[in-house]
Amino acid sequence: MRKFTTMLGAVALSMSFAQSAMAEKLTIYHWFEYIPQELLNKFTAETGIEVVMDTYDSNEALLANLKATGMGNYDVAVPGDYMVNIMRDEGMLDTFTPSELSNFSNIQDQWLNVSFDMGRQNSVPYQWGSTSFMVDREVYSGDIRTADIIFNPPAELKGKINILDTAGETLAFASLYMGIPQCSNDRSELKKLSAMLQEAKVNWASFNSDGAKDVLASGDAAAGMIWNGFGAKARAERASLEYSYPKEGYLVWADSVVLLKDAPNRDAALKFMDFLLEPENAAAVTNYARYTAGVKGVEEFLDAELVTSPENNPPADAPAGTFVEVCAPETQALYDAIWTQLKK
Amino acid sequence: MAPVSNQLELERIKRKTRANWLLSLPALLLLLFAASGPLLIVIVYSFLTPGNYGGVLWELSGEAWFKVLYTKDIFDDTISLSDAHLSIFWRSFQLSFLTTVICLVLGFPTAYFIATRPPSTRNVWLFLITIPFWTNLLIRTFAILELIRNKGVINNSLISLGIISDPIPMLYSDAAIVIGMTYVYLPLMVLPIYAAMERFDFRYVEAGFDLYASRFKVMRRIILPIIKPGVIAGSILVFVPSLGAYVTPRILGGGKNLMIGNLIELQFGQGKNWPLGAALAVTMLLIVLVALIFYMRISQRSEQNDAQ
Numbered sequence: 001m002r003k004f005t006t007m008l009g010a011v012a013l014s015m016s017f018a019q020s021a022m023a024e025k026l027t028i029y030h031w032f033e034y035i036p037q038e039l040l041n042k043f044t045a046e047t048g049i050e051v052v053m054d055t056y057d058s059n060e061a062l063l064a065n066l067k068a069t070g071m072g073n074y075d076v077a078v079p080g081d082y083m084v085n086i087m088r089d090e091g092m093l094d095t096f097t098p099s100e101l102s103n104f105s106n107i108q109d110q111w112l113n114v115s116f117d118m119g120r121q122n123s124v125p126y127q128w129g130s131t132s133f134m135v136d137r138e139v140y141s142g143d144i145r146t147a148d149i150i151f152n153p154p155a156e157l158k159g160k161i162n163i164l165d166t167a168g169e170t171l172a173f174a175s176l177y178m179g180i181p182q183c184s185n186d187r188s189e190l191k192k193l194s195a196m197l198q199e200a201k202v203n204w205a206s207f208n209s210d211g212a213k214d215v216l217a218s219g220d221a222a223a224g225m226i227w228n229g230f231g232a233k234a235r236a237e238r239a240s241l242e243y244s245y246p247k248e249g250y251l252v253w254a255d256s257v258v259l260l261k262d263a264p265n266r267d268a269a270l271k272f273m274d275f276l277l278e279p280e281n282a283a284a285v286t287n288y289a290r291y292t293a294g295v296k297g298v299e300e301f302l303d304a305e306l307v308t309s310p311e312n313n314p315p316a317d318a319p320a321g322t323f324v325e326v327c328a329p330e331t332q333a334l335y336d337a338i339w340t341q342l343k344k
Numbered sequence: 345m346a347p348v349s350n351q352l353e354l355e356r357i358k359r360k361t362r363a364n365w366l367l368s369l370p371a372l373l374l375l376l377f378a379a380s381g382p383l384l385i386v387i388v389y390s391f392l393t394p395g396n397y398g399g400v401l402w403e404l405s406g407e408a409w410f411k412v413l414y415t416k417d418i419f420d421d422t423i424s425l426s427d428a429h430l431s432i433f434w435r436s437f438q439l440s441f442l443t444t445v446i447c448l449v450l451g452f453p454t455a456y457f458i459a460t461r462p463p464s465t466r467n468v469w470l471f472l473i474t475i476p477f478w479t480n481l482l483i484r485t486f487a488i489l490e491l492i493r494n495k496g497v498i499n500n501s502l503i504s505l506g507i508i509s510d511p512i513p514m515l516y517s518d519a520a521i522v523i524g525m526t527y528v529y530l531p532l533m534v535l536p537i538y539a540a541m542e543r544f545d546f547r548y549v550e551a552g553f554d555l556y557a558s559r560f561k562v563m564r565r566i567i568l569p570i571i572k573p574g575v576i577a578g579s580i581l582v583f584v585p586s587l588g589a590y591v592t593p594r595i596l597g598g599g600k601n602l603m604i605g606n607l608i609e610l611q612f613g614q615g616k617n618w619p620l621g622a623a624l625a626v627t628m629l630l631i632v633l634v635a636l637i638f639y640m641r642i643s644q645r646s647e648q649n650d651a652q
Binding site: 058060061064065067068159165167204206220329 | 494599602610617
């Protein structure tokens with residue numbers, strides 16, 4: 001027993017030495033499965049900065065956990081568009097000037113002046129994509145270009161549906177299906193939305209974000225909400241899965257790397273953002289996560305199949321995607337209540 | 345001489361008391377900071393106003409406590425009992441109770457089996473019982489998931505044996521939660537019952553049979569009364585953590601029908617209502633406390649009855 005304790009002590013000691021030996025450290029708070037480890041290793045090799053990463057599975061979880069742990073623990077995070085706005089309003093973001101990033105000019109023009117960060121003072125583009133759903137064509141071969149698949153499913157899919165456990169996106173997606181504007185204050189509309197969700201829930205199997213790919217790829221779920229790139233990965237494991245661009249509309253989002261307020265290592269954070277604006281590195285993220293980069297010159301580094309993948313290329317007759325909107329706090333409280341009611 | 349020696353004695357006792365205090369100081373400090381401190385924060389937070397995006401505003405409010413039981417309809421502002429919270433509390437209670445009963449049914453014979461082995465092999469059996477604890481709870485839960493999912497080990501084997509043609513849906517249901525919790529908490533039932541049985545003198549059983557007691561009577565009048573403390577301890581050890589279970593309902597229940605632990609997490613996360621989360625946490629604590637006091641009262645009373 002004593003030998004064992006000594007050994008444990010030695011291990012603990014050597015671990016603490018290993019940590020202190022690495023002088024510089026970058027702490028990132030990131031979505032799960034969104035950056036390849038090789039790319040982080042490459043950053044460490046180029047800069048000598050060790051990278052520590054924690055992950056979250058929804059924009060709301062990111063916000064909640066940063067609120068709980070306070071600022072000053074992480075250097076950068078990767079919120080979606082609407083969450084950049086909220087985090088700025090909450091005073092969680094630091095600003096930088098374009099001159100602090102040597103690759104700033106690599107940002108694609110369409111992602112430079114965006115509504116959630118005009119002129120890019122807090123963030124740089126990471127990846128963008130869409131939120132919709134996938135169906136296993138072996139189980140259901142009918143029309144899937146409608147969100148009825150999720151909210152009013154055919155008999156074959158009942159009880160085999162997974163829903164993204166992300167309040168903001170899932171409620172916005174349901175609003176699109178109902179033709180209700182986001183952030184509606186009209187209580188009769190909200191009542192309809194809530195009732196529709198309660199009825200639809202009977203046909204759902206689970207709420208799962210980080211498992212959204214697995215449940216589809218394993219065949220446990222026959223239909224499920226998913227992000228397009230994550231869906232492409234699911235299709236790689238199960239060829240019968242098909243991503244849908246429903247006629248009622250779908251969500252688009254643009255994730256950005258934000259510089260967090262009170263970052264413990266602001267210099268390293270900026271180096272990391274600069275690193276991610278390098279076309280080769282942005283392409284490495286895209287090749288891994290299967291979304292679309294917001295950086296110029298990535299084309300030559302991309303996997304060939306990504307260019308034509310059905311997940312990244314909406315059919316010609318698909319409607320344009322919609323961004324999730326930020327609601328006023330009083331309105332948001334109503335949506336939060338609908339969400340809680342949905343999970344009782 | 346006597347007064348002097350008394351004084352010395354007094355000094356000695358004083359020193360001893362001081363030393364005892366010093367010795368218990370680390371434990372007291374730990375309790376103060378690790379138990380009372382956080383609990384106090386939770387209680388204080390439950391009386392504050394929620395911030396817009398999580399966090400709390402330092403304004404006193406009873407709103408959170410009101411919301412534990414009542415809900416203002418978001419659509420027409422009428423006030424009614426909060427069926428969302430009540431149904432989650434009720435589900436938690438039901439599933440925990442069911443888990444406790446199943447653990448008892450499975451754990452009692454197991455403990456009996458181990459206690460009746462020769463002393464030399466008992467340790468091997470006990471060792472086997474503790475093996476699951478070597479693995480992280482999360483991994484054990486995912487292992488269960490791998491077993492009971494639609495394309496999991498059980499369904500695949502049954503299908504390949506031709507017993508069923510379509511998979512039996514087990515995952516993402518209340519049954520899956522009970523299976524998971526039973527598996528996780530079963531050792532907590534077996535060990536206290538075993539500890540009580542180990543001290544049990546099995547000659548009493550022989551004596552009972554000699555006096556023409558039936559098997560049932562031996563169990564009810566001899567074994568059960570003596571090992572009752574073990575059964576009670578095991579039941580509490582299973583019931584209380586089941587009530588607060590978080591990982592199992594989240595993974596095996598599919599996050600669709602919540603238990604109290606998940607409801608509390610929801611309020612601190614996507615629900616963005618920390619005071620309500622805090623109030624719900626304190627509510628759960630109170631429920632457990634009341635249940636324990638009730639339990640203790642009953643067992644005390646029955647002990648008195650036994651003594652009479």
